[in-house]
Amino acid sequence: MELSRRRLLQGIAGAGAVGALAGCAPSAAAAADVVEFHGPHQAGIATPVQDRLAFTAFDVTTTRREDLVALLKTWTAAAEAMTRGVPVPGPAPSDALPPADTGEADGLAPGRLTITIGFGPGLFTAADGTDRFGLAARRPAAFAPLPALPGELLDPARSGGDVAVQACSDDPTVAFHAVRNLTRLGRGTVVARWAELGFGKTSSTGNSGGTPRNLLGFKDGTRNIEGADDAALGQHVWVADGDGAGWLGGGSYLVARRIRMFVEPWDRDRLSDQQAVFGRFKTSGAPLTGTDEFDTPDFGAVGPDGPVIAEDAHVRLAAPENNGGLRILRRGYSYTDGIDARTGTLDAGLFFLAYVRDPDQFVTLQRKLGSSDALNEYIRHVGSGLYACPPGTTGPDDWWGRALFT
Amino acid sequence: MELSRRRLLQGIAGAGAVGALAGCAPSAAAAADVVEFHGPHQAGIATPVQDRLAFTAFDVTTTRREDLVALLKTWTAAAEAMTRGVPVPGPAPSDALPPADTGEADGLAPGRLTITIGFGPGLFTAADGTDRFGLAARRPAAFAPLPALPGELLDPARSGGDVAVQACSDDPTVAFHAVRNLTRLGRGTVVARWAELGFGKTSSTGNSGGTPRNLLGFKDGTRNIEGADDAALGQHVWVADGDGAGWLGGGSYLVARRIRMFVEPWDRDRLSDQQAVFGRFKTSGAPLTGTDEFDTPDFGAVGPDGPVIAEDAHVRLAAPENNGGLRILRRGYSYTDGIDARTGTLDAGLFFLAYVRDPDQFVTLQRKLGSSDALNEYIRHVGSGLYACPPGTTGPDDWWGRALFT
Numbered sequence A, B: 001m002e003l004s005r006r007r008l009l010q011g012i013a014g015a016g017a018v019g020a021l022a023g024c025a026p027s028a029a030a031a032a033d034v035v036e037f038h039g040p041h042q043a044g045i046a047t048p049v050q051d052r053l054a055f056t057a058f059d060v061t062t063t064r065r066e067d068l069v070a071l072l073k074t075w076t077a078a079a080e081a082m083t084r085g086v087p088v089p090g091p092a093p094s095d096a097l098p099p100a101d102t103g104e105a106d107g108l109a110p111g112r113l114t115i116t117i118g119f120g121p122g123l124f125t126a127a128d129g130t131d132r133f134g135l136a137a138r139r140p141a142a143f144a145p146l147p148a149l150p151g152e153l154l155d156p157a158r159s160g161g162d163v164a165v166q167a168c169s170d171d172p173t174v175a176f177h178a179v180r181n182l183t184r185l186g187r188g189t190v191v192a193r194w195a196e197l198g199f200g201k202t203s204s205t206g207n208s209g210g211t212p213r214n215l216l217g218f219k220d221g222t223r224n225i226e227g228a229d230d231a232a233l234g235q236h237v238w239v240a241d242g243d244g245a246g247w248l249g250g251g252s253y254l255v256a257r258r259i260r261m262f263v264e265p266w267d268r269d270r271l272s273d274q275q276a277v278f279g280r281f282k283t284s285g286a287p288l289t290g291t292d293e294f295d296t297p298d299f300g301a302v303g304p305d306g307p308v309i310a311e312d313a314h315v316r317l318a319a320p321e322n323n324g325g326l327r328i329l330r331r332g333y334s335y336t337d338g339i340d341a342r343t344g345t346l347d348a349g350l351f352f353l354a355y356v357r358d359p360d361q362f363v364t365l366q367r368k369l370g371s372s373d374a375l376n377e378y379i380r381h382v383g384s385g386l387y388a389c390p391p392g393t394t395g396p397d398d399w400w401g402r403a404l405f406t
Helices: A002-024 A065-083 A172-185 A230-236 A263-267 A271-278 A314-318 A359-372 B002-024 B065-083 B172-185 B230-236 B263-267 B271-278 B314-318 B359-372
Strands: A052-060 A114-119 A163-169 A190-198 A252-261 A333-340 A345-356 A379-389 B052-060 B114-119 B163-169 B190-198 B252-261 B333-340 B345-356 B379-389
Touching (some): A172 B333, A263 A345, A314 A359, A345 A359, B065 B114, B345 B379
Antiparallel strands (some): A052 A190, A252 A379, A333 B190, B052 B190, B252 B345
16 A cells, blocks of 8 residues: 555656656657666667666675575666656655655656666676576576677776666766666665766667767768667577577677777878778768768779778678678767876777677677777777676566576 | 858858758757857856866966967867857868868757866966966966865866866767867867866756756755846956956856765765755755745744754855855756776766856855865865956957967
């Protein structure tokens, strides 16, 4: 009785907040502002990319499986509420208790908030080889820590983690609020290991508004998998039930890479070189063999000085045509973390997020790009994480990872 | 001739970009998206607060006054163009040259972009006492490095700077693009010293949409100076011609403080304590002696346990009524810089920006707040800068700081 009255009040409060905000933002209807939380797949993967990102990776500090399960249940309920624009559920408000919700998103519309969870390899087998939670036998064969890859110089303090949460919203305060509240709810069970704020999306998965640009000034994600392309998602993104790990069927693998861009030398490179590096025109985004952004690159075209799209051009090396049809779903954001004190240069770049059916898709691609891509002069992978993202939740009684833990 | 053709082309390109974007954002007309650059005061001070911030402080590395003057002229022209949504001016595009503009804001509307400059005390007298640019005699008497203040533990790597630029826009990529391009243009003359990205505004200066909340979940800036309140601006924000430094008349002083908030212990504090710390109700923002956010606090009200608004409540200590009418114009933003590796806690808080007619307004306030405010248990000032912001530019032939250097 107490619980249902509280839920009712929260529902009303949430609807009120959305309604009030909608009045200030005539371009967005309240309903269009909410992305459904439950479904066969987690939201935030094929969902049209929101403008802002807050990402946090956690280390699990408990050794008790039941604590972890309890947290996943609590997190699922909190995440579901927040995506509706409702405060984090908790005891009835009281002067004598801390508020159940930290409050900074009070009155803000959810801005298509999605909250997506992934489990790191360490949850199945810890770095010291122990099986803390009896999950070692449930680890999918395809799921191991990423091998050392060319083009990387990783900072352990910005890599790894037993659990990762990706919160995306058109409002950065809403995305921040989501990971902050999950962090708070996790106290005693998990501790935040690293975090990144993405200030502008760099890939589209079918939004209106055109292809966004990365911090090198080029359109990024022109040939990305569209969120509505179920065939491509089924082939390249969603783990199938038959892939060898039943609990992960309908899920996906998230590869996170903090890719530092050396923008100062890039900005001093002449336009023709910049375009040769990508194999595309900077302004239009068209391949150097075409005139429109969405023209298919002609990798066989030869000019007076050799191939029009160079052998080491990014678009050639990454193209599905040149990788046996290999594709990934990108969902990256630009980041900046101020000035690199050692060099006086800007610490900025691409927070690369990609969803794949098998981590080997990324490994294959990065082995090739990391060793041959002309872009390597201007980028370096400095942070890394790999996470197995369970399928979506079916309804109010379901919770993140249920099939893994039961 | 060459120059005027280029200018014309840039004007057309800029108008096109704004027009195209306006089509995607029906709530914002193109004209409403541009804040006029020129005027008696710099834009970005009394201007209604935009959603996002990119702030960078620079050290001047040249010792030649003419280099500095040349840069200020280049910066002014670039800033004026960017606020109109036009690329940074430069030589006619050529394959053989680096692009004049880094390009990541191509196709984005300016989002009310303002770019505001300030000069640090070191420009007038360097830390080693030298007068590098012959400006020592032009230093206003009121303008000296801030004294040591209670409540601070400053990181020199996130403090100071000879020149500071505040870029504000509703689009973070546009704000980032602005400071990045000024940094690039400054190569050889200045070097970036520190930077901060503000992801959500925490103060309003007269926008619609209500008072924003800070990361402690409380509304911030309820009693802020309104951008349209010319009387208050004249009394508390704009330096008057008679204030003793002719070149700064119509300008203002910017105080920047990186205020770390210890959100984890705050989030565990009971609601009644949180409200006692601020002297306001969390949800409504009303003073504890009222019911509406904009009710005037009744500092004389006494309840069974003493004053309703405690002696050490933030609102009491900061109120103009209790400080001889002292007011400041706040323009702060929430920031986060990931996880504090030493403690596993969130490195987040308020990037406090305030504009004052005399730095002593801030010093007086912080001496009081830093020693007595109940909020000190949950915050610490960890970065600091003070900058003298010249008046606005009068037109295309004017440039930032002209009256100081000529």
